[in-house]
Amino acid sequence: MAEAQLKLKSEAKMAEATDPLEKLRHFCLSKGYSGVLALGRLFRRMDKDRSFTLSKEEMKNGVAHFGLNFTDEDIDKLFKAFEKDGQAGINYEEFLETLRPEINxxxxxxxxxxxxxxxxxxxxxxxxxxxxxxxxxxxxxxxxxxxxxxxxxxxxxxxxxxxxxxxxxxxxxxxxxxxxxxxxxxxxxxxxxxxxxxxxxxx
CATH class of the missing domain: 1.10.238.10 (EF-hand)
Incomplete structure (x- = not known):
């Protein structure tokens, strides 16, 4: 029951969200307790060279494969929020950690x-x-x-x-x-x- 409520609540919040990160977070949670983990597994499968980083194109493809169609502008905002010092990619572990709800x-x-x-x-x-x-x-x-x-x-x-x-x-x-x-x-x-x-x- 709690997971069903989580999915419904997250779907509603996703529809209202304008920030790409918030939209992606709620989209993951709309998939249930393991939604963020599922996205993490997808990113890891894409990381063929085990660099633990995602390029902008890899992020775009991964998010689309997960089922969420972001605009190029949304992807740009997501990427810029995590890219540090002009690096060619972002650390996907840190990215997923930001998506996860904090546990007190x-x-x-x-x-x-x-x-x-x-x-x-x-x-x-x-x-x-x-x-x-x-x-x-x-x-x-x-x-x-x-x-x-x-x-x-x-x-x-x-x-x-x-x-x-x-x-x-x-x-x-x-x-x-x-x-x-x-x-x-x-x-x-x-x-x-x-x-x-x-x-x-x-x-």
Whole structure:
């Protein structure tokens, strides 16, 4: 329900936005909690030389491929807002960080609790094997009908949190926080956000 509200609210704000950055931010959020992560994956796939930078043309193509048609003027404004010292490109990690909603200390605290619960080894990374211990999908309809195995569904689930270029079946604390940035944006009340995370992960 919260994600559906986020999508509707973001679609409305996107329609009202005149600033290209705000329009892109709301467009990402209109795709759900992982909208910014999806844009990040797209940019990483485009970064063939692993330079971690985007040219103006790459940004234009990436944003268009993501589903948003910006004018050349909009792209110019976006690019100039991030380009520093006349560089040939912009750092897309910094660009994506600006798009992400900020998570305050209270919300980071409960997310850290949830991550610690999953990270049973304490090494700062949640693996598929660790997730299996805390998150069961054996009663999922697709598993019950024999349409998918528990392993397949868990791999899809853990992939939603990953923001790296390749899906490796591991989630870092940073990726965990980034995934929930969209949910955080949709909820004004800290206590309600905390209650959702605690309920979701049985804290």
């Amino acid at each position: 200390e209270t919300r980071r605290g409960v997310l850290d609790q949830a991550f610690k619960l999953l990270d049973t080894s304490g090494d700062g990374v949640v693996t598929l094997e660790e997730l299996k211990k805390k998150y069961s999908v054996k009663n999922h309809p697709k598993v019950q009908r024999g349409e998918a195995t528990e392993e397949e569904l868990l791999k899809k689930f853990i992939a939603m949190f990953e923001s790296s270029g390749s899906v490796d079946g591991k989630v870092t604390r940073k990726e965990f926080h980034e995934f929930y940035a969209g949910l955080s944006r949709s909820i004004d009340d800290d206590e309600y956000f905390v209650s959702i995370i605690k309920s979701s992960w049985k804290l």
